[in-house]
Amino acid sequence: MRSKSVLSISLLLLMLLLAACGGGSSSTQSGGKASDDQQILTIPIGGRTELQSFDPALVTEQASIRAVNLVFTGLVQLNNKLEVVDQLAESHSVSADGLTWTFKLRPNLKFSDGTPLTSKDVAYSIDRALKPELKSAVSTVYLGLIKDSQKRFDGKIPTLIGHSILTPDDQTVVLQAEKKAAYFLQTLTYQTSFVVQRSMIEKYGDNFAEHLSEGIGGAGPFKVSKYVRGKQIEFVPNPNYYGKKPQLKKVVLVFYQKEDTAYRAYQSNQLHWALNVPSQQIEQAKKLPNNQFLNIPQLTVGYYTMNYLVKPFDNLKVRQAFDLAIDKDSIANSVYKGAVIPTNHIVPANMPGYNENLTGPQGVKTTKGDPALAKKLFEEGLKESNMTRADFPQITLTFASRGSADIRNEASAVQQMWSQVLGVNIKLDDVDYNKLLTERNRTVNNPDGMQMWQLTWGADYPDPQNWLTLLFGKGSPKNAMNYGQNNSPMAQEQQENQKLMEQADANQNEEQRMQQYHQAEQALVNDVVWIPVYQDADSMVRKPCVTGIVDNAQSFIPPEDWANIYITNAKPCADVSAYQ
Structure with missing residues (x-):
């Protein structure tokens, strides 16, 4: 029987799903399809004035991934039901031992400039993502199952082509796996394996983004027609796309330095879509006519975390105290007005x-925290660390509000809870989002890295490995918490848990696999590797003039879905005259 807390989460998810009115369906007041000059979709990129990267081998955040997904594709990708489907591949098969994966490409594939796309381009792109000169923070994470990928990344072998990446003919790609893994195909859905045009790299090098408007780059449904740094990126349909062609004539990603500004632009009909409604505007947004407001549950968790190599976070009880001092219900209801689910x-949930x-830690079942237990654990942790409040170090919480009042209010609320419950004053440092990602990568194995930070993690693919081993496993480049790679008394126990995650992989x-992941996750939560x-x-x-979008729990549009999306004559709609 489900516990009360689990039932509440399920009910909340159901309520949010019921609130997601109109996702993927045409407006009943559409008045028919709009003229071609109106077939322009404007989408904001809030909280920044530039992409982290436009290189599939390098992207790690949602805005950059959204841009990459318009232009580039891979062997396999997720559909709008989050199922793995063949993309550039027409079919795939695996050997009986689970170590050899063979992909047959679709016939007559081409890049956006008409250049043929063959198995050699696929092999080149995957191998390039692992080359040490590129210094990708994610290539070994998502391509690490390919045999000797780490050696390629470390520069110990010059290429994987002809070694574990084979091209017996122009239509066939063979990948040799390092080990048998139930999630091998899922890892290939990440952008690191997407195919880039070799001639583009050879001509312009790895900083090719400035030249994508020449109509080169990928084989996806769109190509870049205009890239104005800090302002907008315009995409037009790729005439050589292998799938059903998009109905839209243009997609425009518009940069907004502050997240909240995008909603104001939507209100003044400058945008078709605003992706993050500020919490103080949600009640007003719900009243917009024709079901404009949508609330789609996501496979995304907002969390705080600490560097195990920095005192006092090398102490388990101190970490547990910081977790249990937070009233997560208050954050969800007071800051986000019930638009998120405390966890x-x-x-x-839904994964x-x-x-x-x-x-939670110490067997706490509620998401309201436990202030009394937090105080007790904190006192014990300080004593074990030979510390008092008087000599407690200055701790800085690093986060990126991206101009969002909600994120700033959340950080301030958590700061106040730590002050009231634990009696410590945490300094807040609101930094550029791309800088935060860089600092996160720099904190791996680094006692001089960040002390504490706030981020969100969204599923790359719906498998627990993407939430556990990928983030906290041995050697993971995303393990900036330094779980299992520290000198604390818990290190050996953490390493045993890492082995359990690998066994589950x-x-x-x-059934056994999920049970192993359950055990591993509980150990991680007890250890406070995150404060979810x-x-x-x-x-x-x-x-309401935008029709054909199927909303999903990962907030992306698969390549084949663009053929179903178009603008109708329904009102209100965005003014696209600036982009015609």
Whole structure:
């Protein structure tokens, strides 16, 4: 029988899904399809004035991934039901031992400039993502199952082509796996394996983004027609796209330095879509006519975390105290006005491997925290660390509000809870989002890295490995918490848990595999590798003139879905005269 807390999460998810009115359906007041000069879709990129990267081998954040997905594609990708489907591949097969994966390409594939795309381009792109000169923070994370990928990344071998990446003919790609893994195909859905045009790299080098407007780059549904740094990126349909062609004549990604500004632009009909409605505007947004407001539960968790190599966070009880001092219900309701779901989980609800019986640290079942226990643990942790409040070090919480009042209010609320419950004053440092990602990468194995930071993690693919081993496993470049790679008394226990995650990764018995992940996640939560605070939901608004979008829990549009998206004559709609 489900516990009360799990039932509440399920009910909240159901309520949010019911609130997601109109997702993927045409407006009943459409008045028919609009003229070609109106077939322009404007989408904001809020909280920044530039992409992190336009290189599939390098991207790690949603805005950059959204841009990459318009232009580039891979062997396999996720559809709008989050299922792995063939993309550039027409079919795939795996050997009986699970170590050899063979992909047959679709016939007559071409890049956007008409250049043929063959197996050699696929091999080149995957191998390039791993080349040491590129210094990708994610290539070994998502391509690490390919045999000797780490050696390629470390510069110990010059290429994987002809070694573990084979091209027996122009239509066939063979990938040799390092080990048997149930999630091999899922990892290939990440952008690191997307195919880039070799001639473009050879001509312009790895900083090719400035030249994408020449109509080169990828084989996806769109190509770049205009790139104005700090202002906008314009995309037009790729005439050589292998799938059904988009109905839209243009997609425009518009930069906004502050997240909240995008919603104001939507209100003044400058945008078709605003992806993050500020919490103080949600009630007003709900009243917009024709079901413009949508609240779509996401496979995304907002969390705080600490560097295990920095005192006092090398102490388990101190970490647990910081977790249990937070009233996550208050954050969800007071800051986000009920638009997010408080959680103690790393693996979110509606994901395979979600553990209904998971508790917070010290067996605490509520998401309201436990101030009395937090104080007790904090005193014990300070004593074990030979510290007092008087000599407690100055701790800085690094975060990126991206101009969002909600994120600033959340950080301030958590800061106040730590002050009231633990009696410590945490300094807040609001930095550029891309800088935060860089600093996160720099904190791996680094006692001089960040002390504490706030981020969100969204699923790359719906498998618990993407939430557990990928983030906290041995040697993971995303393990900036330094779980299992520290000198604390818990280090050996952490390393045993890392081994358990690896066992689950390879387990072909699905029931046993999920049980192993449950055990590993509970150990991670007990250890406070993260302080999960909420499971996110996309509180967004979209003009009723936009039809054909199928909303999903990862907030992306698969390549084949663009053929179904177009602008109708329904009102209100965005003014696109600036982009005609």
